[in-house]
Amino acid sequence: MKRDAQATRQRIFEAATAEFARYGIAGARIDRIAAASGSNKAMIYTYFGSKDALFNAVGVEWISRNMNDVPVTAHDLPEFAARLFDQYQKYPEMIRLVTWAALERGPEANRIGPVLISYQGKLQAIRQAQEQGVVSDRFSAETLLELILALIRLDPGLTADPADRDEPARRRRAIKEAVARLAQPD
Template sequence: MDRNADATRRRLLDAATFEFAARGIAGARVDRIAAAAKSNKAQIYHYFGSKDALFDAAFSDMATGTVNEVPMDASNLPEYAGRLFDSYERRPWVQRLVTWYLLERGDAAAEPMAGIVQSNRDKVAAISDAQHRGLVTDAFSAPELLGLVLHLSLMWAMSLPEYLVVLGPVDVEQKRQLVVDGVTRLVR
């Protein structure tokens, strides 16, 4: 692919990411995506084939970017959870895109994204190794522990407004510290 094609594809992915995060697959419009990318609808179909395939590409791009931006150190899961929290704070649209993925794709996705599945398998293997070396708790299986760490890092993004009202004001540093402290206690 030449540079112009790469640049066009990137602009379409970026525009689609924000459109899908805001409106989901059903509410997104390819004409808005094309306009935001300074392209046209024909380019969307040329590069991606369909609106659903464009969503899958945008979701995969976001997930791969997160995996690459926030590598996991199984011997320091609290800091990993904190860096995931930081990543979600910098990119609040990630949680919205994940929510739409779960709502509109979830189990109906054509097939799990192989790269993300492999990344999770690698993380589970690293956690299992850290458990065998006594660096983290074995009170949970490695897959369970990974799930708990991932979900704690998303805690604030997925909190109900009614809970946040009861909790009261919490600044970003306090939110991050709670995630790190929670995972610290979890892995002992």
Template sequence: MKRDVIGRDAEATRRRLLDAATREFAAYGIAGSRVDRIATDARSNKAQIYHYFGSKDGLFDAVFDAMCRETVDAVPIDPDDLPEYAGRLHDSYVERPWVQRLATWYRLERAGSAALLPVVVDSNTAKVRAIAAAQEAGRLPTRFSAPELLGLVLHLSGFWSANIPEYEVVVADGSAAHRREVVVAAVAALLRG
């Protein structure tokens, strides 16, 4: 019984550290984040961060891996309805705005230097295969290769979160519903192309 309580406490501490690190990394990136702030926010200490994750980079990798797994699980691809898939991805970014911020920090600070995350590679590989199969069956156009089409859909789904504040000034309707409509319509137009 005591071992079970210790295991639950350890998992609760690990979860608090991941949650606090998600907030910290989304706000400050990897270089700007501080392990002492993460530990304080998690009601823990720096030693626990190093115990569970090895380093600040290891903690970021754990945060990013968890975020990717949650996204992959929450928003499975439907190659027969890529516009709606893009809309659901957009919805997930609205509901979890830290996702796009973490992805931006990852691209800025880790691109080329980090080991590839298997969950992302596996997910993208499966998505490309699903799109390629739909193309081969004639359900999707072949104007773009399967990897190119996936990339375009992914980028269109995150279009709104990738813009600078000065662009927001000229947008007439900034509602999430309207933005979702634009994403869905853009992917549909891409497929009609």
């Protein structure tokens, strides 16, 4: 039976995404990833080198998807925030991966090449919009982006009724309004 290396890597990647999203870096187990992907530990280490490198590969893929699917629109930051919120709703594992990385790696989580490139591009676009007077400069571009990301990541668990189907739409509107107020020039 002929092996398909690309299909194997994809199965490992999908199993790793689910494992890391559920358990984080420290709690993830290569044995479970191997079992879920129909491969073995040796194959995972051959393709990815280490559990940390596998987590990085998963993170880079999700960040790349996010960069491609949700490019920054600095002249319309509220819509950018809303589209990013939609992305997190569509792919809940993304927010869990980001949260685990922040919890377990701290600031180092943002120092992976594609993460830096993504943030730098977004920051540059926000700075340009600030220079043009389209976006408020009361906050630095860095702080404004951090505030937008924090709003999107807020956990509605304390106030939201899980059975309320309208909750995501209300949150989306609230995020857009909050970002509009943050970004509105004086």
